[in-house]
Amino acid sequence: MEVLIERNRGFAAAFDQGDLPIPPAERLAILTCMDARVDPLRAFGLRLGDAHMIRNAGGRASDDALRSLIISANLLQVRSVAVVHHTDCGMQTFTDEALRTRLAEELGVDASGLRFLPFSDLEESVREDVRRIRSSPFLPPDLVVGGFVYDVRSGLLREVPSA
Numbered sequence: 001m002e003v004l005i006e007r008n009r010g011f012a013a014a015f016d017q018g019d020l021p022i023p024p025a026e027r028l029a030i031l032t033c034m035d036a037r038v039d040p041l042r043a044f045g046l047r048l049g050d051a052h053m054i055r056n057a058g059g060r061a062s063d064d065a066l067r068s069l070i071i072s073a074n075l076l077q078v079r080s081v082a083v084v085h086h087t088d089c090g091m092q093t094f095t096d097e098a099l100r101t102r103l104a105e106e107l108g109v110d111a112s113g114l115r116f117l118p119f120s121d122l123e124e125s126v127r128e129d130v131r132r133i134r135s136s137p138f139l140p141p142d143l144v145v146g147g148f149v150y151d152v153r154s155g156l157l158r159e160v161p162s163a
């Protein structure tokens, strides 16, 4: 992984944004998938320092994603959260049971206590995560939470209406 250090030298040589404040300028947090095809800064017209990026497999509102949002909204001035799932997501390609079986077979481990949060219905997964964030008692009641789907083929973002 030495290549990361090498490439960073070039980046750091031209870097001139070392004085940004901690709270994100747009008071925004984006919860999205770790998928390598999703580049939230470029896709949503954001710059360094504009928004918190919370990423995990699927962009799910997991306990750990909520941990980050609680800190964003209560300590770091975030006022709105965009939940962004995407088309062709790897989370639609397996089930908890299938992954548990694979882990048992390949690693000899019991993963029955782990939930991986895969989904089959893309829009419903967005609505479910928006609901989970909105219903957290640890987030301000006036926090704005929106749901979106990003299309990895067209690059287009569309809103998912709350049902």
Ligand SMILES: [Zn+2]
Pocket: 033, 034, 035, 057, 058, 059, 086, 088, 089, 090, 091
């Ligand atoms: Zn994904």
